[in-house]
Amino acid sequence: xGEAVGTAELRESFREVLDxxxxxxxxxxxxxxxxxxxxxxxxxxxxxxxxxxxxxxSHGGLGLPRAAAxxxxxxxxxxxxxLPIAAALAATEIVSAFxxxxxxxxxxxxxxGGDAAAFSASGPALDDASLRLANAALFGxxxxxxxxxxxxxxxxxxxxxxxxxxxxxDAADLSMQRIALVDRTRSLARARLDGAPASVFSxxxxxxxRKLRIHMSIALACDSIGGAREVLAFTIAYLKxxxxxxxxxxxxxxxxxxxxxxLVAIEAASALLGEAVSRWERDDIEAELYALLIKAQACDVxxxxxxxxxxxxxxxxxxxxxxxxxxxxRAKLNQVLFGASAAYxxxxxRLLAA
Amino acid sequence: MQTFSTRPFxxxxxxxxLRAQVRAFLAEHQPAGDAAxxxxxxxxxxRTFTRALGKAGFIGMIWPKDYGGGGRHPLExxxxxxxxxxxxxxxxxxxIADRQGGPLLLRYGTEAQRRxxxxxxxxxxxxxxxxxSEPGSGSDLASVRTRGEREGDHWRISGQKxxxxxxxxxxxxxxxxxxxxxxQRQEGLTQFLIxxxxxxxxxxxxxxxxxGHDFNEVFLENVLVPDAxxxxxxxxxxxQVTAELSLERSGPERYLSSYALLLEFIRVCGDRPAPAAxxxxxxxxxxxWTLRHMSRSTAAKLAAGxxxxxxxxxxxxxxxxxEQALPRMIQAISDVDLASDSAFARALALLLQIAPSFSLxxxxxxxxxxxxxxxxxxx
Numbered sequence: 227x228g229e230a231v232g233t234a235e236l237r238e239s240f241r242e243v244l245d246x247x248x249x250x251x252x253x254x255x256x257x258x259x260x261x262x263x264x265x266x267x268x269x270x271x272x273x274x275x276x277x278x279x280x281x282x283x284s285h286g287g288l289g290l291p292r293a294a295a296x297x298x299x300x301x302x303x304x305x306x307x308x309l310p311i312a313a314a315l316a317a318t319e320i321v322s323a324f325x326x327x328x329x330x331x332x333x334x335x336x337x338x339g340g341d342a343a344a345f346s347a348s349g350p351a352l353d354d355a356s357l358r359l360a361n362a363a364l365f366g367x368x369x370x371x372x373x374x375x376x377x378x379x380x381x382x383x384x385x386x387x388x389x390x391x392x393x394x395x396d397a398a399d400l401s402m403q404r405i406a407l408v409d410r411t412r413s414l415a416r417a418r419l420d421g422a423p424a425s426v427f428s429x430x431x432x433x434x435x436r437k438l439r440i441h442m443s444i445a446l447a448c449d450s451i452g453g454a455r456e457v458l459a460f461t462i463a464y465l466k467x468x469x470x471x472x473x474x475x476x477x478x479x480x481x482x483x484x485x486x487x488x489l490v491a492i493e494a495a496s497a498l499l500g501e502a503v504s505r506w507e508r509d510d511i512e513a514e515l516y517a518l519l520i521k522a523q524a525c526d527v528x529x530x531x532x533x534x535x536x537x538x539x540x541x542x543x544x545x546x547x548x549x550x551x552x553x554x555x556r557a558k559l560n561q562v563l564f565g566a567s568a569a570y571x572x573x574x575x576r577l578l579a580a
Numbered sequence: 581m582q583t584f585s586t587r588p589f590x591x592x593x594x595x596x597x598l599r600a601q602v603r604a605f606l607a608e609h610q611p612a613g614d615a616a617x618x619x620x621x622x623x624x625x626x627r628t629f630t631r632a633l634g635k636a637g638f639i640g641m642i643w644p645k646d647y648g649g650g651g652r653h654p655l656e657x658x659x660x661x662x663x664x665x666x667x668x669x670x671x672x673x674x675x676i677a678d679r680q681g682g683p684l685l686l687r688y689g690t691e692a693q694r695r696x697x698x699x700x701x702x703x704x705x706x707x708x709x710x711x712x713s714e715p716g717s718g719s720d721l722a723s724v725r726t727r728g729e730r731e732g733d734h735w736r737i738s739g740q741k742x743x744x745x746x747x748x749x750x751x752x753x754x755x756x757x758x759x760x761x762x763x764q765r766q767e768g769l770t771q772f773l774i775x776x777x778x779x780x781x782x783x784x785x786x787x788x789x790x791x792g793h794d795f796n797e798v799f800l801e802n803v804l805v806p807d808a809x810x811x812x813x814x815x816x817x818x819x820q821v822t823a824e825l826s827l828e829r830s831g832p833e834r835y836l837s838s839y840a841l842l843l844e845f846i847r848v849c850g851d852r853p854a855p856a857a858x859x860x861x862x863x864x865x866x867x868x869w870t871l872r873h874m875s876r877s878t879a880a881k882l883a884a885g886x887x888x889x890x891x892x893x894x895x896x897x898x899x900x901x902x903e904q905a906l907p908r909m910i911q912a913i914s915d916v917d918l919a920s921d922s923a924f925a926r927a928l929a930l931l932l933q934i935a936p937s938f939s940l941x942x943x944x945x946x947x948x949x950x951x952x953x954x955x956x957x958x959x
Contacts, residue, residue, distance in 0.1 A: 408929050408933065537940060544795075545788060548789075562911070563918070
């Protein structure tokens with residue numbers, strides 16, 4: 227299945243930039259230091275307009291199709307890049323689709339310029355919205371904000387009396403507490419809102435939630451496929467060079483068959499992902515179903531490949547020094563971000579039954 | 581033909597009394613901690629705990645009393661290990677000395693070595709590590725290149741060992757060294773006890789993927805080792821090492837590394853677990869009981885003087901698969917709070933990270949399957 231020419235070229239350009247970032251040791255240093263922001267990557271991404279990929283041209287963006295974002299997510303996953311961009315692009319979509327003119331004017335160019343956004347990664351349920359709206363101000367706490375401390379914009383469901391609404395909150399108006407994760411390429415945050423001004427969407431809260439969920443499901447699936455391919459590639463390279471019993475260990479059937487199985491699983495997930503992205507791009511009626519299915523499948527495949535890579539590398543795969551664990555931890559986090567696979571399977575089954 | 585014939589586990593004493601003794605000891609001496617600190621506890625080294633355990637007679641239990649041991653039956657030791665591991669006690673400091681170092685000296689060591697070392701090992705004061713793997717010799721152990729040349733009544737040893745667990749705590753390394761010609765491979769290997777304080781020894785840490793320090797690289801540069809510290813006959817190293825592996829592969833540590841998480845999961849689920857949780861608890865318990873039965877049967881064979889190498893490989897393969905899958909299966913049905921700092925969340929996170937290594941240590945899954953297949957006559 228071929229990629230549109232424009233997207234393939236874009237992918238190539240993403241990859242070149244990320245290869246340079248990786249070669250400069252930026253990802254490695256970020257992980258070793260447990261830093262919250264990878265400044266060289268972020269600066270570069272903002273300069274190159276990655277944050278503006280989906281922003282309408284009328285707001286100074288590139289107005290590209292969603293497949294461009296999907297390609298970026300896959301390349302970021304390949305590099306295990308610490309760049310909180312998916313939530314920013316998802317927020318861009320929401321503001322473009324549902325925002326008032328004022329909301330668009332206030333946020334779209336900031337997001338396009340490289341400001342990050344955050345929302346809760348705890349799962350698709352809206353029912354436990356914990357922020358209360360009173361006199362256009364918000365009160366309460368909300369958690370599991372993916373890369374929250376880096377965000378300029380918080381997007382959150384809020385209770386307005388009986389109504390459930392989504393609101394935009396300027397991160398400057400709230401206090402954010404960082405929660406470090408095992409996966410050091412990302413972090414979570416908890417926000418406290420004590421009268422922060424809120425700009426509320428009039429659109430149906432569930433429609434916004436659905437759009438966010440589709441976007442993040444596909445983003446994580448792309449990240450997972452990119453990561454899984456990279457892990458398999460460097461594992462195979464190792465199996466070709468490491469010798470035991472007088473030959474490369476990759477020549478042993480027990481190991482090469484496992485690599486073949488991983489490739490089969492990755493290709494299957496990748497095919498489903500291609501279908502999901504294409505349906506997402508044309509707002510197909512079944513885009514949500516495909517997004518749910520591929521989130522679970524791609525993340526599970528990634529975790530399985532990354533776990534087995536440790537075994538296939540022997541002792542070296544279990545060290546801090548080797549990159550195996552960076553991918554393993556990212557894969558395990560992808561599996562639970564925005565809800566675990568079982569919840570996605572349930573949701574997909576409900577859609578099928580509806 | 582049944583490959584895995586079981587043998588009854590019949591210790592000569594009332595297991596209940598012994599279990600009560602271990603539990604009383606643990607109530608007094610086990611450091612406070614939660615499920616995360618109890619996970620994979622045979623890799624957790626704690627000098628104070630080990631000394632107390634030695635004092636109580638729970639190290640070197642089966643060694644002769646003449647050498648400071650307890651003169652107990654192997655199955656009594658097995659019961660004690662089960663209790664210690666199920667409780668998540670930090671037994672890593674003395675684990676290698678108790679499991680391999682002592683038994684090796686009893687089988688192949690000289691009288692002087694036994695008199696000198698065993699009493700201190702049993703007291704929990706002297707620790708050993710195992711120097712087998714090298715950068716170029718992992719699964720292919722017979723390819724070790726660390727080289728020993730005889731010089732009068734000494735050996736001059738040079739080379740590099742890697743993945744040496746607890747070399748930074750240990751007093752001696754039991755090293756597998758090439759003393760014969762390279763072409764002979766398995767024949768030219770000899771075991772030595774290398775004093776890690778000797779000139780020419782350098783121990784460097786290898787930090788693991790959770791940021792912990794268990795592994796080391798051990799560099800040996802012209803280290804002079806007295807011939808009196810050779811273990812067993814010159815050239816008999818391979819035979820000695822492979823005999824040891826049955827001891828290493830079938831113990832309760834091969835399926836209990838994730839046990840603390842299972843207990844915590846059951847606790848968190850409470851009296852009325854959701855159906856999926858109840859089903860998983862039942863399934864894991866059934867597997868655990870099966871493994872326990874197989875491990876105890878293998879212990880009974882070892883105690884009766886048999887060499888159940890095939891059974892030991894089966895127990896390790898099955899046990900590692902179980903303890904490796906357990907965290908993943910629990911994660912799959914749990915609604916994990918990402919930001920939680922609970923004991924359950926931390927134990928789960930720790931085990932999800934380290935579980936991939938369970939099928940590496942003590943012989944990879946691939947090596948074990950090769951042994952099992954050879955046991956079936958497939959070469």
